[in-house]
Amino acid sequence: MHAGLDIETARALLAWQLELGADAPVGDAPVDRYALEAGPVSGSATAAPPAPPTTAEADPVAEAHAAARGAGDLAALAAAMAAYPHCDLRHGARNCVFADGQPGARVMIVGEAPGRDEDLQGRPFVGRAGRLLDRMLAAIGLSRSAEDIARAVYITNILPWRPPENRRPTAQECAMFVPFVERHIALADPEVLVLMGNTPLQALLGESGILRLRGQWREVLGRPALPMTHPAYLLRTPSAKRAAWEDLLALSARLDAPGP
Template sequence: MGFAVSEDWPGNWAGDWHAALAALAWQVDLGAVDPVGEAPVDRYALADAAPQSAAAAGQARAAPAPAPREAAAAPRPAEARPDPVEAARAAAMSAQSLDDLREAMAAFPHCDLRQGARNTVFSDGSPRARLMIIGEAPGREEDLEGRPFVGRAGQLLDRMLAAIGLDRASPDAERAVYITNVLPWRPPGNREPEPAEIAMMRPFLQRHVDLADPEAIVLMGNAACAAVLEKRGILRLRGQWAEGFGRPVLPMTHPAFLLRQPHAKREAWADLLSLKARLAKA
């Protein structure tokens, strides 16, 4: 509610300051709180029509223009993961000795099996041996001891070799045996090596053969055949001489299979006799 003071007020109180103050107090008592003039005022338009103060105008002029929004940074392309097979090939070819190769394999970062293994199982026996035996992968005992073929299957292998006059511990190169595996680390639960794992470690195995330079190789089981011959089906391949890594190779059933299937020992004995005859001719 607004109140008004004008010269038309009865008694011409406009010139009497005390009378004007009394009139104002009376109107306030009636609830009038906003003064009004002779003509109505649109107070909603006052904010737009109010002149800008000099200080405000100066601030407006001094205010910097808003910085343009930076273009969203383009997402960085994902870094290409190195090809583990190529990395293995480069690491293997850099090895000039068996000791170099052992260190390169132990440091190879692209095979997850090494994370859960206690030891890198590299080899056993004499690297000067005429015969090299390639198995599949370490088992529990091999992982603990750090040598291939030391569990029940290894003990059977030793008896099989002894039957044809060979011994992994012999200092005589003619009777000695050199033993390694396709994989130097134990797969979880002693599962079979996967194709990707075999392909990844194959360059190391090939370099191992080149550095050891055996006259003949025995491939124990499917994984060894897959790595060297790129074939599987050990029961079909066994007993048939072939060539792998530039050397004569003889696929044989793994001693672990013979422990589960004793009836297969007859064929294994025939393969051992074939191996003995081949070494005698060389």
């Protein structure tokens, strides 16, 4: 350490350099630039060739689009999501939570992100909110375990990795996984989408305000989509269950309506 430079000053200087973006060394050992020999006088020797251009930084969203397009079926998509390297949430999660229920079901539910129970079991909506969701679906004759495809549901989330302390996903995290979710919808091919909560509403529709927009049919990727409040919100706010029941009835009526 430089004479007269105490540890607190050194730490402050290091933090300042990190804030400026100097977060990687250029060599394995420090270099004393003042000890280097002077270079040749200009014109006395051939100039060194220019350094090759640096490789452009990876675009996580572009790579997500490429990986999603390359998935020919749901198994390949699940593998591509698990291998996708750009989301740091994967380092703190136990499982990549892909989906549950019946692929090919008429209804596909898109939630937010795994919680603790989902991360442990590797399945979406299995905690308290998931059990409430199962009861809600059963009230209109739907189930994730139904053998009859007409009464089955298929469930996924915007993110496959659990955010720490169940915090809300960031816009950047959602942007990285929207290409996978869009491919997921195309491969599962549901008749109707249910967007549960603000996160899928914003990620797939670019709108916010689930309490204002719930129950209002929208369109996502050419399919009817119904925004609904998340079951976790209903657990915190029981008075909102009446509105959720109205949305379930609207979903049931849509499914029971005669085709064109």
